[in-house]
Amino acid sequence: MSGTKVLRSLLHELRKASPNGCIKDSLAARYILAQYKKYETTDQQHCKARNEAVFLGQTYLTYLSSLRNYTELYHEFHGRGERTVKDTADLVGFKLPTDPK
């Protein structure tokens, strides 16, 4: 994955992770953008492995997206106790007597 693509996906994940869906004043987004500015010409640094910056970006991206997927699956499948009468009726396509026809 190229650097730009990682950046776009990282911002996307950060936006999804933030509670109000806005990353205008998010620390992480600002830090990542500053790093991208810093390594704009090249991210090959002395005494560092090749593509270290992109690797770290990808790892953080994996972290954020895996956590989000995990939470989604958890909420989908985790037991919430007994279903209500309305849930059960919806499940089999029935209507409650109180529902409009």
Place this chain on the structure above:
Amino acid sequence: MTTKLMLSALRTLRVSVPNKWQVPALNTVRHYAAPPKRFYKKTSVLCTDGGYEVVLDHRKLKTPKGAPFTVKSEPLAIAVATEFDSQKEHIERSRMHLSALCFTAIDNPNNLNKLDMVNYLLNYMPTDTVLFQYDDEQDLQELQKNEWDPVIDWFNQRFETNLQKTMNITAPHITDADKVKVAKHFQSYSLETLHGFVYAVDTLKSVVLACAVIEQMLPVEKAVALARLEEEYQIKFWGRVEWSHDLSQQELQARLAASVLFVHLNCSENFVKEKLIL
């Protein structure tokens, strides 16, 4: 005579069974501690002499042991602050791997020292996942040979060791010279960083894969896929269950990514030396 014996045996059974094996009542409910509510609005990072601290509104973040949360690396502190900020209504501590890892490294709840951790990692090597291969099933063996062998070869080249895979249940023999070489590598890291290594090894069940991903030879997803190679192979025949296979895969990926980030951010330093203009 036999009926008498049978009757007495039955009686002893009837008397002893309810005492020995308590049948769990069906309506027992397990009570878990409720996760704490999110009590802050904004998180930020503070730069102090000792390092970087995380602030929740105006309160400083503390570790479970009560020590102040201080890390040396700025991106790590920012990542922890972001993680706390991304909690919605409750603070789900079981899903905050990066913060948990930082807390463990600061508190060191088991009072481990460097030698303990290096020994733990070395003792893991004879039970390394990728060294145990299976040649009864042709396809699986081929898959393991194609996927795992290059990683073992890379490890042997990188650390100048001679690890050999095993085809049966006996553990591979690892010579003392090899152990010394690997131990030297681990000893070169600080105590905090080793916590990250142990976390990665526990996640992948493999020292070889953990080293490969931390040295950037493999991306995180690939390393997790290699650690789950046999599971994936069996899934092809028996079907994929989302709430088990996918859930464990995503969790392993998140855990491994957290430990890799932790190791990298802990041992990377950026110096900027500015020229003095007179």
